[in-house]
Amino acid sequence: MNPASAKAIRVLGWLTAGVLASQVICLPALATLGEDVATVENDRVQMKAQLRTTSVAGYTVHEIETPANTIVREYVSASGKVFAVSWSGPLLPDFRQTLGRYFDEYNNAASSPRAGRRHLSVEGTDLVVNSHGHMRAFYGNAYVPSLLPPNFSVADIQ
Amino acid sequence: MRANLIAALIGMLCVVGCGGGGSSVGGGGGGTPSGANVQPVTVDSGPSPVATSNSPAVNTLYTTVRVCVPGTSTCQDIDHIQVDTGSSGLRIITTALTLSLPLQKDSNGNVVAECTQFVDGSSWGPFRLADIKISGEIASNQAVQIIYDPAYPIQTAYACGTGTTPANPVQAFGANGILGVGPFLQDCGSSCVQGGGGVYYTCTSGTACTTGGMPLALQITNPVAAFATDNNGVLIQLGAVGGTASSVSGSLIFGIGTQGNNGLGNAKVFTFNQSGNLSTTYKNTSLSRGFIDSGSNAYYFTDPTIHVCGISGETTKAPGFFCPSGTLNLSATIMGGNGTSSAINFNVTNADSLFGTGSVIAAASDLAGSSASITTASLNGAFDWGLPFYFGRSVYTAIENQNTSAGLGPYFAF
Structure with a gap:
């Protein structure tokens, strides 16, 4: 398979009946937790794959598949702020890009020896990170509690 | 209460085939x-x-x-x-x-x-x-x-x-x-x-x-x-732990079915599912992201009914681990892609009661942590059978593409 070619769009089987619209956008969107979502040109080192965008009541989910086959989902509020990200796949996403200004807080927690090789939990007032797994099978999420849309349940971060 | 708990633990360990720590398998006698x-x-x-x-x-x-x-x-x-x-x-x-x-x-x-x-x-x-x-x-x-x-x-x-x-x-x-x-x-x-x-x-x-x-x-x-021989996988055997211990000894044995000391014996083989994991059924929910892992320092899974240490803002030495008020007796079933299944009984104790007590705790059989967001109510499909799973067991890891008596790896067996 040519890694530079577009990846197949994944069907989001978990969508609820609250989906208002579903569209495929061809320009990949690079977004950072806590920042405004922005559409930028391809970054060959970072995220580079097709994008699927799904609007649910009160927020939008952008799904990206990285060249390493990791699925990254970016949850964007109605005002355009990225309030949560999740990932699932064989390699970790680039946390400097994904977590932005929250990267240092994540990194400090990543030095905690108690967590063990396969699990990391950050329970900060402004940042929650749950990162699990091993190479070939990582999964996790990160969100900013103060940016969660009203009536949003963190259980909806898939 | 504690005497009953210890008796229950010993009974459980014997069910999974204790015979003293480090006992050999596959036709060998007892002992290290x-x-x-x-x-x-x-x-x-x-x-x-x-x-x-x-x-x-x-x-x-x-x-x-x-x-x-x-x-x-x-x-x-x-x-x-x-x-x-x-x-x-x-x-x-x-x-x-x-x-x-x-x-x-x-x-x-x-x-x-x-x-x-x-x-x-x-x-x-x-x-x-x-x-x-x-x-x-x-x-x-x-x-x-x-x-x-x-x-x-x-x-x-x-x-x-x-x-x-x-x-x-x-x-x-x-x-x-x-x-x-x-x-x-x-x-x-x-x-x-x-x-x-x-x-x-x-x-x-x-x-x-x-x-x-x-x-x-x-x-x-x-x-x-x-390796020139004994190169199709490993067998890890650790002594049983009923609660906590300051040290545990065991063996890392190379090869599966290549010597008199590493045959599969009565062990059941669990192949991987399509995502490269084992399945685990916990509280009637089938989780696809299961794995057995000596590199994990506890059992990790999602259960919103079990209190997570520190989640209510209380001081904890074990954030992300489980802190039930008492010790929980739980069960989950591991299933391989080949349909083999095995029900595993395990306990979860209050993690904060283990850390910082002043005595050396290097092994804890009943340590478990949350595998999901600490505040989410959803089950996210993961179950990590960490090192406590190995206490008192013989666990085989077969390497991909290497041949064993039970077929090609990759698989786990126990």
Whole structure:
């Protein structure tokens, strides 16, 4: 398979009946937790794959598949702020890009020896990170509690 | 209450086939196994910088590995190498290595390096070549990652973990190194052949490394597969633990069905599902992301009914672990892709009651942590059978594409 070619769009089987619209956008969107979502040109080192965008009541989910086959989902509020990200796949996403200004807080927690090789939990007032797994099978999420849309349940971060 | 709990634990351990710690399998008699394919392993508080720190090791399995300059008898024994069935390849913290080993280079003469992804922090380092000798087995001329090797120091530009070398790398890592004896041949595999994941690098000089794809032949590999014999997998046998212990001993036995001491016996084989995991059914929910992992220091799963330490803002020494008010008696069923299943009884105790008591706790059989967001109410499909699963058991890990009496790996068996 040519890694530079577009990846197949994944069907989001978990969508609820609250989906208002579903569209495929061809320009990949690079977004950072806590920042405004922005559409930028391809970054060959970072995220580079097709994008699927799904609007649910009160927020939008952008799904990206990285060249390493990791699925990254970016949850964007109605005002355009990225309030949560999740990932699932064989390699970790680039946390400097994904977590932005929250990267240092994540990194400090990543030095905690108690967590063990396969699990990391950050329970900060402004940042929650749950990162699990091993190479070939990582999964996790990160969100900013103060940016969660009203009536949003963190259980909806898939 | 406590006497009843201990009796229940002993009863449970006998159900899963206790016969004394370290008993042999497959037709051998009782007692500690021996042979050229048997390597002693221990669960203890870790190497000195870890054992004397604020966070001594808990549920971490260690052994001693001998590395030699390839083709010579110039060797070094390095203790407290973590034994990990969740990764592949040998990695050594640079401060624990005194040998001078040659660098591994690709076909262009460039040094190969890796930003190894561990959830608790990425590890940077170039590959050097060594003969790896464990017990009587030898893996010749293997790539060994030297974590924080000063000849190829981490640069901020590599975007690997913190981008800096820790002040005390052994303490930060929790071990002098890690021996990945997992079910896969390469640590990364096809995901890293194509590049783009920021894992593999080629270096034209000590400070000039660029990320890119890496062919499988140059990726760091499970050294067991390179043994001349006993190379199709490993068997780990640990003593039983009823609650806590200051140390546990056991054996890392190389090969499955290759010697009199490593036959499958009555063990059941669990192949992987399509996502490379085992399935686990817990409280009537089928979870697809299950795995057995000696490198995890507890059971990890999602259960919103179990209180997570610190979740209500209370002080905790164990954030992310479970802190039920009493000890819970739980059960979950492991199922392989081949349909084999086995119900496992296990306990979960209050993690805060274990840490900071003043006595040395290096092994805790009933330690468990939350695998999901601490506030989510959804089950996210994961169940990590960490090191407590190994206490009092014989657990086999078969390597992919290697032949065993029960077919080709990869699989787990117990």
